[in-house]
Amino acid sequence: MRITRRVEFSASHSCHNAALSDEENHALYGADANPHGHGHNYALEVTLEGEPDRVTGMVVDLKDVKCILEEEILTPMDHRHLNFEVSPFDTVVPTPENLVVEMWRRLAPRFAEGPASLCTIRLFETADLYVDYEGR
Amino acid sequence: MADVRLTRRYRFSASHRLHSELLSADQNREVYGKCNNPYGHGHDYVMDVTIRGEVDGVRGRLVSVDALDQCVQSVVLRNFDRRNLNLEVREFAALVPTTEVLAEVIAGRLAKAWPEAFGGSGGRFEKLRIWETQNNIFEVLAPLPAGREIEVHEISESRG
Numbered sequence: 001m002r003i004t005r006r007v008e009f010s011a012s013h014s015c016h017n018a019a020l021s022d023e024e025n026h027a028l029y030g031a032d033a034n035p036h037g038h039g040h041n042y043a044l045e046v047t048l049e050g051e052p053d054r055v056t057g058m059v060v061d062l063k064d065v066k067c068i069l070e071e072e073i074l075t076p077m078d079h080r081h082l083n084f085e086v087s088p089f090d091t092v093v094p095t096p097e098n099l100v101v102e103m104w105r106r107l108a109p110r111f112a113e114g115p116a117s118l119c120t121i122r123l124f125e126t127a128d129l130y131v132d133y134e135g136r
Numbered sequence: 137m138a139d140v141r142l143t144r145r146y147r148f149s150a151s152h153r154l155h156s157e158l159l160s161a162d163q164n165r166e167v168y169g170k171c172n173n174p175y176g177h178g179h180d181y182v183m184d185v186t187i188r189g190e191v192d193g194v195r196g197r198l199v200s201v202d203a204l205d206q207c208v209q210s211v212v213l214r215n216f217d218r219r220n221l222n223l224e225v226r227e228f229a230a231l232v233p234t235t236e237v238l239a240e241v242i243a244g245r246l247a248k249a250w251p252e253a254f255g256g257s258g259g260r261f262e263k264l265r266i267w268e269t270q271n272n273i274f275e276v277l278a279p280l281p282a283g284r285e286i287e288v289h290e291i292s293e294s295r296g
Contacts, residue, residue, distance in 0.1 A: 017195065028195060030202040098196035101138045128145035129201065136139045 002119055003059045004047045007069050009078035011086075012039040013094040029095070037081060042099075043124040044073060046107065050116035060116035072106040096125040100133040108135060137190040141262065142198045144185050146208055148217035151178035152233040155222075176220065181235075182267040183212075185246065189259040199259035207253045211245050235268040239276045242266070247279045 014037040015029035025033040032038070046069065050059040077086055082094040092098050100123045111118045124130040153176040154168035164172045171177070185208060189198050215225060221233040227241045243264045250261045265275040 015196075019194070027202075028197050028200055030200065092193055093196040095196035097138070097140050097142065097191045097198055098193055100140065101191070101193070130143050131198075132141040132143070133138065 001052060001059055002047050002049050003062075003116065004045050005062060005065045005069065006043060006045045007066075007074060008041060008043045009074050010039060010041050011077050011080050011082050012037045013082040013089070014038070015093050015095050017093050029093075032095075037083065040125050042077075044069070044103065045122040045124075047119045047121065048111065048116035049119040050114070053115065068107065068110045072110060073103060096123050096129065096131045099123055100131045104133055104135050137192055139188070140191045140198055141186050141188045142201075142259070143187075144201060144204055144208070146183045146185065146213060147180065148183070148213050149178060149180045150216055150219050150221050151176045152221040152228075152238075153177070154232055154234055156232050176222070179268050181216075181238075183242070184265040185261070186263045186265070187259040188262040189257070191258070199254055199257050203253065207249060208246070211249045212242050216242075235266055235272065235274045239264055239266045239274045240279075243276050243278055250278075 013032075014035055015032040016025050016035050017028070020028065022033075046065070048060055048065070052059050080086055082089045082099070084090065086094075088102065089098075092102070100121060103123065104118070104121055107121065108118050118135065120132055120134045122130055122132045152171075153173065154171040155164050155174075156167070159167060185204070187199050187204070191198050219225060221228050221238070225233075225241075228237075231237050231241070243261075246261050246264070254261075261278040263275060263277050265273065267273050
C-alpha cells in the first residue's frame with residue numbers, strides 16, 4: 001500500500017550555471033536564469049510504501065512523517081534562498097530536477113529502518129511543472 | 137546521473153461531437169449519449185506531458201522547459217485550442233474525437249516531432265495524461281518510433 005504526505009514551502013532560487021554563457025543559460029533555464037533570483041511556492045509529495053500494521057491499521061505514523069519532513073525539508077528550505085542558504089546549491093544549480101535528487105538523499109535514510117520505505121517523491125515547482133524521482 | 141521524470145501541464149479548450157459514420161443514428165445516441173448532440177459541446181482539457189531521462193547534476197536540466205513549451209504549442213495547442221476538433225483537426229476527419237483517441241493523436245504528434253525537437257537531449261517523451269473534465273482522465277504511453285501508430289485516413293484536409 002502507498003501513502004502520500006504533501007508539504008508546501010516557499011523559497012527563492014536562481015538557475016544559473018557559471019560554466020555556461022549567458023545565452024546558454026537562458027536557453028537551458030529560461031526565465032529561471034535571472035541572476036537576481038525569484039521565488040516559487042513549492043509543493044512536495046512524499047509517497048511511502050508498506051503494509052498496514054495489523055494492530056494499529058497504519059502503514060506509518062503520519063506524525064513521524066510530518067516530523068521528518070519538517071526536519072529535512074521545511075526547516076532548512078522554507079523561506080530560504082536555495083543558492084545561498086541550502087547545501088549543496090551554492091555549487092549545484094537548484095533546478096527542480098536537482099532539488100528532487102537532493103531531497104531523496106536527505107529523506108531516504110530517515111525511512112530506511114521502516115516501517116514504510118520511500119517509494120517516490122514528486123516536487124511541484126509550480127502548478128504546471130513537476131518532477132518525479134524514485135531514487136534511481 | 138539520476139533517472140528523473142519531468143511533467144509539464146498545458147490547457148486547451150475545444151469543442152467536439154462524438155458520432156461515428158459506422159453506426160446508425162440510434163446506435164450513435166445509445167453509445168455516445170449526450171455527447172452525440174449534433175451541435176457539439178466543449179471541454180477545458182488539461183494535458184500533462186511527461187518526459188523521462190537521465191539528469192546530470194551539473195546542468196540539472198532534463199529538457200529546456202521553454203523549448204518544450206514551444207514544441208507543444210506548435211505541434212498541439214496551436215491546432216487544438218479554441219477549435220472544433222471534428223472540423224479543424226485533420227485526424228478527426230476520419231476518427232471519432234473521444235478523449236481516448238484524442239490522447240493517442242496528440243501522443244502520436246509529439247512522438248513524431250520529438251526527434252527533431254529534442255533528439256540531442258537526454259529526455260524522451262514517456263507519457264501523456266489528459267483530463268477531459270475533472271472526473272474523466274485518460275493516459276497513454278508515448279508510441280515507440282516504429283511501434284503502434286495511429287492509423288490516419290486522410291479523407292480531406294479541407295473538411296469544414
